[in-house]
Amino acid sequence: MAIDEAHYKKWLTLDSAVIIVMWLALVISETYVAYYILHSVISQGLELPIALIGVYVLFLLLMFTINGLGCYKVWVSIKEHMYEMEYYG
Numbered sequence: 001m002a003i004d005e006a007h008y009k010k011w012l013t014l015d016s017a018v019i020i021v022m023w024l025a026l027v028i029s030e031t032y033v034a035y036y037i038l039h040s041v042i043s044q045g046l047e048l049p050i051a052l053i054g055v056y057v058l059f060l061l062l063m064f065t066i067n068g069l070g071c072y073k074v075w076v077s078i079k080e081h082m083y084e085m086e087y088y089g
Contacts, residue, residue: 027064030067
């Protein structure tokens, strides 16, 4: 029995889109939380040291990177095992 490569590639593309949307949702929500915290502090008239803002930026970049690596690992796992998954068939 021959494997229909186009069928599997279509489902892999759809799964890839879901993973990208999930990563974007994480990025947007984490950015919003950081923005809300910084906005709340600044609206109270408090000044933030530049070092603290740098820590926030570093924290956001680490979250984006870690989430991105996690999503990439999920994609790699799906790609490796897509021929074994029943819902692809």
